[in-house]
Amino acid sequence: MRPAILADKLSKQYTLGRREAYGSLRDSLVRAAGAPVRMVKALAGGRAPSDGANILRALDKVSFEIHEGEIVGIIGRNGSGKSTLLKILSRITEPTSGRAEVRGRVGSLLEVGTGFHPELTGRENVFVNGAILGMRKVEIARKFDEIVAFSDVERFIDTPVKHYSSGMQMRLAFSVAAHLEPNILLVDEVLAVGDIAFQKKCLGKMDDVSKAGRTILFVSHQMNQLRRLCSRIVWLDRGTLIETGPTADVTNRYEASFLETRTAPGDLASSPGAEFLGWTLGKSGSADHTLYGFGPTTVRFRLRIDRPLRNGHHGICLYDRDGEVMWGTGTDNLDLDPGVYELTYVMSTLPLKPGPYRWHVSLFSNGRFINNLDCVPEMGIATEPLGHRRDEYAGVLNFPYSLDIRAVSGAAHDTRAAEPLVETVRS
Amino acid sequence: MATSTSPVNLTPDLPIHVIAPASGWVPIRLRELWEYRELLYFLVWREVKIRYKQTALGVAWAVIQPLFTMVVFTLIFHKLAKMPSDGIAYPVFVYCALLPWQLFAFALGESSNSVVANQRLISKVYFPRLIMPMSAVCVGLVDFAVSFCVLLGLMAYYHVMPSSAFWTVPLWALLAVTTALGIGLWLSALNVKYRDIRYTLPFLTQILLFATPVAYPISTVPETWRWVYALNPMVGVVEGFRWALLGTSGWAGMSVLMSVGVVAVLLVSGLFYFRRMERTFADIV
Numbered sequence: 061m062r063p064a065i066l067a068d069k070l071s072k073q074y075t076l077g078r079r080e081a082y083g084s085l086r087d088s089l090v091r092a093a094g095a096p097v098r099m100v101k102a103l104a105g106g107r108a109p110s111d112g113a114n115i116l117r118a119l120d121k122v123s124f125e126i127h128e129g130e131i132v133g134i135i136g137r138n139g140s141g142k143s144t145l146l147k148i149l150s151r152i153t154e155p156t157s158g159r160a161e162v163r164g165r166v167g168s169l170l171e172v173g174t175g176f177h178p179e180l181t182g183r184e185n186v187f188v189n190g191a192i193l194g195m196r197k198v199e200i201a202r203k204f205d206e207i208v209a210f211s212d213v214e215r216f217i218d219t220p221v222k223h224y225s226s227g228m229q230m231r232l233a234f235s236v237a238a239h240l241e242p243n244i245l246l247v248d249e250v251l252a253v254g255d256i257a258f259q260k261k262c263l264g265k266m267d268d269v270s271k272a273g274r275t276i277l278f279v280s281h282q283m284n285q286l287r288r289l290c291s292r293i294v295w296l297d298r299g300t301l302i303e304t305g306p307t308a309d310v311t312n313r314y315e316a317s318f319l320e321t322r323t324a325p326g327d328l329a330s331s332p333g334a335e336f337l338g339w340t341l342g343k344s345g346s347a348d349h350t351l352y353g354f355g356p357t358t359v360r361f362r363l364r365i366d367r368p369l370r371n372g373h374h375g376i377c378l379y380d381r382d383g384e385v386m387w388g389t390g391t392d393n394l395d396l397d398p399g400v401y402e403l404t405y406v407m408s409t410l411p412l413k414p415g416p417y418r419w420h421v422s423l424f425s426n427g428r429f430i431n432n433l434d435c436v437p438e439m440g441i442a443t444e445p446l447g448h449r450r451d452e453y454a455g456v457l458n459f460p461y462s463l464d465i466r467a468v469s470g471a472a473h474d475t476r477a478a479e480p481l482v483e484t485v486r487s
Numbered sequence: 488m489a490t491s492t493s494p495v496n497l498t499p500d501l502p503i504h505v506i507a508p509a510s511g512w513v514p515i516r517l518r519e520l521w522e523y524r525e526l527l528y529f530l531v532w533r534e535v536k537i538r539y540k541q542t543a544l545g546v547a548w549a550v551i552q553p554l555f556t557m558v559v560f561t562l563i564f565h566k567l568a569k570m571p572s573d574g575i576a577y578p579v580f581v582y583c584a585l586l587p588w589q590l591f592a593f594a595l596g597e598s599s600n601s602v603v604a605n606q607r608l609i610s611k612v613y614f615p616r617l618i619m620p621m622s623a624v625c626v627g628l629v630d631f632a633v634s635f636c637v638l639l640g641l642m643a644y645y646h647v648m649p650s651s652a653f654w655t656v657p658l659w660a661l662l663a664v665t666t667a668l669g670i671g672l673w674l675s676a677l678n679v680k681y682r683d684i685r686y687t688l689p690f691l692t693q694i695l696l697f698a699t700p701v702a703y704p705i706s707t708v709p710e711t712w713r714w715v716y717a718l719n720p721m722v723g724v725v726e727g728f729r730w731a732l733l734g735t736s737g738w739a740g741m742s743v744l745m746s747v748g749v750v751a752v753l754l755v756s757g758l759f760y761f762r763r764m765e766r767t768f769a770d771i772v
Contacts, residue, residue: 074770147610147769148506149506150612150613151504151506151613152609152610152611152612152613152769153766153769153770154506154507154508154509154766155506155507155508156508157508158507159505159506159507160505160506160507161503161504161505161506162503162504162506163501163502163503163504164501164502165501166504166613168611168612168613170611170612171607171611174607174608174611174612175533175608175612177533177537179536179537179540179541180533180536180537180540184533184536187529188529188530188532188533191525191526191528191529191530192526192529192608192612192614193612194526194612194614196525197525197528197529220540243501
């Protein structure tokens with residue numbers, strides 16, 4: 061079967077360095093004064109001679125195939141070439157070498173609300189934006205009511221969007237995009253914004269779209285989103301393809317790559333008497349050191365005691381990447397005979413924001429240091445961020461919550477009784 | 488590779504786009520442009536809406552500009568410099584040329600700036616890039632239509648009867664727009680790389696205005712130099728307008744042919760140059 065998207069050794073290079081991306085004509089004229097031929101070439105070719113400048117390989121020989129009806133996620137750190145790949149596949153920019161084949165009509169959603177103008181009304185913007193995204197006029201007209209209903213801004217559809225709240229603008233723009241019906245949809249990280257409820261609505265819509273046989277390729281940093289939607293993942297790093305494969309496998313390995321893998325020696329590496337052997341996460345003690353959800357969490361540490369331990373003290377501490385203590389506790393009066401022990405902590409929840417964390421465990425005997433361990437690998441927390449969508453306001457904790465605002469006195473109370481004004485549930 | 492597999496699949500009728508680096512000159516792909524005609528329409532419509540929503544006087548600007556220029560020209564060239572006007576009332580004579588001129592100047596300015604002005608669009612969505620300068624030149628047609636109505640009023644006031652070639656006016660307007668597009672294609676592509684264009688353009692437009700028979704009749708230009716003069720494609724456009732509306736200068740066949748020829752060269756070369764340069768737009772802009 062011929063794939064919907066076929067990438068064959070796609071590469072994209074940018075020239076960095078002395079030469080400005082766009083210069084002034086004077087520079088070109090001055091440079092050309094001695095060499096008119098080169099000037100003509102520069103004007104006609106548009107390609108700067110690489111006079112020892114640095115080459116940035118945004119994509120380096122990336123090859124993969126995506127079949128019709130698949131939803132495939134693209135992951136990778138910042139600058140790994142995810143956006144460049146989408147730009148090449150959506151024909152915004154050309155590859156430097158290699159080729160790709162794309163079957164059918166391509167819709168790309170690299171930004172929400174491209175072409176929206178504040179002076180135009182919601183209605184006008186829907187048409188302009190739809191046309192920019194590649195919809196036909198009749199198609200927009202046919203879906204117009206559906207688009208507006210989906211966005212929940214019916215009442216303001218004939219108001220200039222400059223009077224909209226940013227959330228309303230976003231919802232309207234999303235709605236247009238959600239009603240695109242291309243054969244292949246390329247989505248950059250646009251779903252990261254907007255409120256969670258609406259995000260879910262959009263994801264649901266995307267799911268429907270793929271059930272209708274359309275192919276979706278999308279970039280996201282939200283592992284849960286990817287796990288929910290995608291069948292396969294393409295993992296890029298610094299422009300090269302690390303691997304493509306089933307979602308669970310690739311996302312796990314991707315997250316593990318963030319965790320520190322080198323073995324950190326304890327303060328006193330081979331202190332006699334006892335030694336921490338390692339740690340596991342979860343009841344089953346699987347090899348996965350990433351926490352994906354809220355709720356009860358089990359963490360286990362293995363400890364080998366070589367000499368009897370009397371009046372022992374065991375300490376535990378959870379650090380974040382910056383070395384800040386997130387939580388810690390200690391246990392006294394331990395008397396342990398030689399053998400291998402399992403220390404199992406069960407927490408009702410570990411409501412920390414997503415990211416890498418490190419467990420630190422220690423053991424003392426009669427106030428004398430015996431052994432400690434900076435646990436490797438680090439623990440990854442990959443829960444869905446439910447706090448403020450701007451990191452600086454979201455804090456270090458992350459947990460499901462609900463909000464209900466209702467009037468208890470005043471005019472609103474009189475007219476609307478005890479009906480809630482705002483109800484938010486984030487879980 | 489999978490490229491060699493036989494086309495046995497779910498929906499075999501889907502077209503396949505091949506994405507590969509192009510080199511050298513690339514075809515214009517008029518068919519694709521035609522497929523995107525609705526986008527062209529919407530971009531023009533959007534621009535017109537925004538222009539009239541954001542200005543306090545709105546459509547009035549389309550009237551005020553040529554009208555005031557006409558008054559100033561009449562005072563300076565007619566009253567002071569005693570410029571002849573082929574026997575037509577000077578205000579009508581000059582306004583009749585200002586119409587295509589302003590259409591051209593506006594369209595040229597907008598199209599030259601079109602690629603840079605739409606940089607967000609370029610870096611986020613694919614569409615044939617030629618749509619940008621093309622939609623930019625079309626926006627001026629709305630102003631043109633409005634100020635054309637003023638001309639009709641002016642002609643009625645000065646009792647100037649339109650000639651029998653009146654129906655050719657749209658053709659001349661088209662020629663003016665095409666001229667602007669031909670130059671605009673070159674400048675808009677150059678503007679991406681060399682932002683000097685923005686500063687050069689007003690200067691260029693002004694020089695061109697004086698090299699065009701707007702304020703004076705072509706009869707004041709010495710015969711021997713007319714063919715050089717007619718290399719300016721706007722000469723043919725303005726002459727065509729005066730011929731169609733006022734029936735004065737007679738059929739200015741030579742300069743019109745020259746115009747069409749020059750415009751054709753500009754347009755075709757501009758199209759190819761633009762297409763050649765457009766692949767770097769998203770990276771540079």
